[in-house]
Amino acid sequence: MFYFLHGARKVRGIDCEEVTVDQTAGADEGVLTSAHVLEYPYSRSVGPVIGAFLTGLRDGRILGASGSNGSVVVPPTEYDPETAEATGELVEVGPAGTVTSWAWIADPAPGQPLDHPFAWVLVRLDGATTSVLHVLDAPSPSEVRTGMRVRADFLPATERVGRIQDIRAFVPADDGGPG
Amino acid sequence: MPTPPSARGGRRPVAVVSFAQAQNQRREAHRNEVETLMPVFADVLGKVGITKDDVDFICSGSTDYLVGGPFSFVSALDAIGVWPPRRESHVEMDAAWALYEAWVVLQEDGVDAALVYGFGKSSLGDLSRIVALQLDPYVMAPLWPDPVALAALQARALLDAGKASEEDFAAVAARCRRSALDNPMAQVAYDRTVDELMTEDYVVAPLRRHALPPITDGAAAIVLAAGDKAFEWAERPAWITGIDHRIETHSPGGRDLTLSPSTAMAGRLAGVQDGRVDVAELHAPFAHQELILAQALDLGEGVSVNPSGGALAANALMAGGLIRIGEAASRIMDGRADRAVAHATSGPLLQQNLVAVLEGGR
Numbered sequence: 001m002f003y004f005l006h007g008a009r010k011v012r013g014i015d016c017e018e019v020t021v022d023q024t025a026g027a028d029e030g031v032l033t034s035a036h037v038l039e040y041p042y043s044r045s046v047g048p049v050i051g052a053f054l055t056g057l058r059d060g061r062i063l064g065a066s067g068s069n070g071s072v073v074v075p076p077t078e079y080d081p082e083t084a085e086a087t088g089e090l091v092e093v094g095p096a097g098t099v100t101s102w103a104w105i106a107d108p109a110p111g112q113p114l115d116h117p118f119a120w121v122l123v124r125l126d127g128a129t130t131s132v133l134h135v136l137d138a139p140s141p142s143e144v145r146t147g148m149r150v151r152a153d154f155l156p157a158t159e160r161v162g163r164i165q166d167i168r169a170f171v172p173a174d175d176g177g178p179g
Numbered sequence: 180m181p182t183p184p185s186a187r188g189g190r191r192p193v194a195v196v197s198f199a200q201a202q203n204q205r206r207e208a209h210r211n212e213v214e215t216l217m218p219v220f221a222d223v224l225g226k227v228g229i230t231k232d233d234v235d236f237i238c239s240g241s242t243d244y245l246v247g248g249p250f251s252f253v254s255a256l257d258a259i260g261v262w263p264p265r266r267e268s269h270v271e272m273d274a275a276w277a278l279y280e281a282w283v284v285l286q287e288d289g290v291d292a293a294l295v296y297g298f299g300k301s302s303l304g305d306l307s308r309i310v311a312l313q314l315d316p317y318v319m320a321p322l323w324p325d326p327v328a329l330a331a332l333q334a335r336a337l338l339d340a341g342k343a344s345e346e347d348f349a350a351v352a353a354r355c356r357r358s359a360l361d362n363p364m365a366q367v368a369y370d371r372t373v374d375e376l377m378t379e380d381y382v383v384a385p386l387r388r389h390a391l392p393p394i395t396d397g398a399a400a401i402v403l404a405a406g407d408k409a410f411e412w413a414e415r416p417a418w419i420t421g422i423d424h425r426i427e428t429h430s431p432g433g434r435d436l437t438l439s440p441s442t443a444m445a446g447r448l449a450g451v452q453d454g455r456v457d458v459a460e461l462h463a464p465f466a467h468q469e470l471i472l473a474q475a476l477d478l479g480e481g482v483s484v485n486p487s488g489g490a491l492a493a494n495a496l497m498a499g500g501l502i503r504i505g506e507a508a509s510r511i512m513d514g515r516a517d518r519a520v521a522h523a524t525s526g527p528l529l530q531q532n533l534v535a536v537l538e539g540g541r
Contacts (some may be wrong), residue, residue, distance in 0.1 A: 042316075050317050073433065075318040081428030101339065101436065102329035103383050109307065111323040120328045122432045131432030133319055141384070146339045164318045 049078045052090055058162035060154050063090040064128050074128040094125035096151040096173050101131075104141035113169060119144045123170055125152075126178045129179075137169035149173045181410060184415040184540040187421040187450045193285045194409040195512070198505035199223035199365045200399035203366040203493030207396040212246070215538040216258035216298055223294070227412040231259050234402065235290040238281045240274030240297040244309050255298065257328030266290075273297060274399070275462075275500030275523030275533050281403050282422055282541065291408045291489045298398035299496035306394055306496075314527060315429055327391060327526070330465040331383040333528050338385055340437045343470050344434040345385055347510045349376040351466040352389035352491055359488025366493040367393045389491075392467035399494025399502045417508035417519070418539040421449030424533035431528045442475035442522065445534040449520075451476055453536075457516035458483045460503035462523045464490045471529065473521060482520075486510070500524065504535055513541045 005127030046054060047066060053076050056063040065087035074093055079086060100122045108115055113135045122131035122145075137153070138144050151173035160166040184194035199222035201207075201215050224230060237259060243251045252269045261267055266284075272275045274297020281293035307325035314320045337343040350373050359368035369388075379387040394487060402412070409416040425441035425448075427434055445464035446452075459482050463469035483489075487506040490499050500523025517539050525531040 044316060046317060055318065075315075075430065077430075078429070081430070081433050101332040101336045103328045103335060105328060106382065109323060109325060111308075113322055120324055120332060122332060130430065133324060133430075133432055134322065146335065151398070160208075164321050 039104075047078065049076045049087070050088070052076070054162040054164075056090075056092075057164065057166040058160045059092050060157065061092050061161065062094040062125060062152060062167075064093045064125070065090055071129040072127055073130050074125055074132050086103065091127065093127035094152055095154075096149060096175055096178075097123040097125035097128070097170075098178070099136070099144070099146055099148045099150055100124050101146060102136065102144050104144065105158065113165060121150065122169060125149055134164075134167060135169045137171050151175065152177070182475075183406075183416070183418045183539045184420050186418065186450075187448070188423075191286055191405045192409070193282050193403055193405050194413065194418045195401055195404040195504065195508035196404045196409050196413035196416050196453045197223045197224065197226045198399070198509050200364055200502055200505065201397050203397040203495060205366065205394060207300060207395070212251070212255050212260040212298050212398070213395070216255060216296065216299075216400070219296070219398050220259055220294075223287050223402055226477070228404060229402070229412065231293075231294070234292045234294045234351055235266065236281055236284050236293040237261070237265065238277040238284075238295050239269045240277040240466065241299060243270055244312055245299055245301060245303050245496060247304065272427050272499035273497050273523050273525050275504055276424065278401060278403070278501060278504060278523065279422060279424060279533060282419060285403060285405045285474060288486050290503060290525065291405050293403045294400060295403060295501065296398065296400035297495075297498035299498050300396045301394045301494075301496045302396050303522040319430075321529065324411070324482060325387065327383050329431060329469075329527055330391075331386050332386050332431065334390070334467045336467070337467055337470070340438050343425065343467060345387075346377065347385070348372055348390045348466040349373045349413050351463075351469045352376055354467075355466070355485050355489045355491040356389070358486050359492035360403055360486045360500065362492060365488045366395055368488060368492060377470065386465065386467075392464040392490050392494035393492075395495040397493060397498050397501075399495075399498045399501075399505055399506070401501060401505055413512060415512050415514060415539050417511035419535055420538045421451070421453075421536040422533070423448035424531065425527070426531040429526065429530060434528075436506055436528060437471065439471050439475040439529050439532060442472055442529065443477075444531040444533065445532050446476045446520070449534045451520050451534060451536055454518050454538075456482045456520050457518050458486060458507055458510050459520040460487060460489065460507040460522065461485055462490055462500045462503045463492050463497070464524075466491060466531055468524075472532075476520060476522070476534070478520070499528045504537075507535075508537050511537050514539070
């Protein structure tokens with residue numbers, strides 16, 4: 001939809017801009033319409049920890065944060081969620097892991113990582129003490145179970161930009177357990 | 180003059196003296212938020228014979244994401260009218276947290292009464308997408324996980340841990356919807372057996388239709404009063420003898436989803452176990468979550484859980500938690516209960532939890 005400022009005129013003594021609306025976008029003849037985009041276009045800076053995590057994804061690696069009492073938090077946070085203490089160095093985890101819970105989606109919604117049926121999964125990556133939420137690309141729900149082994153399937157390097165979708169999906173990995 | 184029961188925390192006793200809610204429904208097609216709230220305010224103030232000028236503080240809970248416009252809560256103030264100017268605040272949370280803020284403000288001298296309200300027209304957009312926006316914006320929201328799928332991950336964790344069965348989920352739903360038959364404000368109420376409910380299809384396994392909350396347009400309001408003013412306005416105020424809220428990590432994968440330690444801690448600090456509990460109103464949008472909450476609060480056999488039908492009977496976003504406090508308080512005020520527990524939740528999969536203990540006293 002396009003708007004054209006069409007000169008000034010007076011309405012009841014008040015200066016107004018006259019606005020006409022381009023109706024080529026398919027509006028009914030004679031009816032004024034306007035597009036109303038409902039979104040909050042925030043820009044965020046991701047900080048030193050999430051930033052490193054996303055950069056790691058771009059490079060095909062998954063990083064976790066070393067927390068209190070030997071925990072490794074994935075996705076990493078700047079604090080340990082149990083103790084609130086600052087987390088330490090980032091360590092590489094995965095790319096394989098174990099499914100800790102799952103839910104089969106027969107009818108994916110727009111924007112979700114896969115456009116064919118998939119399972120939402122929580123995956124405890126090897127070396128991590130928490131689970132990450134992502135999708136599992138599996139042929140059917142009968143081939144998904146808690147405890148199954150999976151691994152991250154990354155997009156090709158040229159398509160990775162540093163976002164969670166750089167992991168295309170998790171895929172079944174019959175690798176016999178944590179390596 | 181009678182004396183209020185002793186309270187944990189806070190130096191002034193504060194009580195719920197009035198509660199009102201709009202008819203919960205799938206879609207309020209004819210009234211906007213202001214028009215929905217106006218009769219609720221007339222009801223909540225009228226029940227105790229006061230006007231808006233008798234309250235010193237106003238606090239609301241709602242979310243701009245439902246309306247799709249920034250600062251939408253400001254226009255909702257037109258429903259009460261804030262002229263001459265008055266102290267007012269808002270939380271982008273369930274209004275149970277607005278009640279918590281009001282309870283804190285009421286600890287000050289010179290603030291003796293507060294109006295708390297919450298509203299949510301959940302029907303305005305695609306709720307699955309709107310609710311997904313509350314998730315971590317970097318590593319979760321970009322995947323667009325919907326709330327039912329997330330709840331299914333939690334329900335599956337309960338099954339895997341051997342802590343509950345699908346029949347247990349159905350039993351919660353059957354009891355809540357049956358109780359809701361006595362709640363004229365409920366949206367979903369029926370009398371069906373567990374066996375009948377178990378024949379329903381899965382929405383997202385292991386959750387069947389009955390385990391899901393309805394999508395609800397609704398609104399609610401509560402009047403709080405401190406000290407003598409509570410006795411002045413209500414024959415039997417519902418004294419808040421304990422209130423606390425606690426939060427866990429925003430990452431569901433960072434928690435044991437079968438437990439709710441934040442609820443347990445808030446319950447302990449609110450003094451849930453300091454006496455017998457007659458009634459508990461638990462904000463469990465999904466049936467299996469009631470099991471987790473009841474366990475976290477260590478509610479015994481004799482407790483009437485969700486006699487209003489709970490969030491399975493109606494679940495107006497941003498009002499559902501406040502309504503739990505209102506339903507619990509109502510049962511104190513009309514003498515059906517002496518001691519009640521109210522709970523509200525916020526965030527994905529019981530991330531944040533508020534627990535209040537309400538008592539009638541002698």
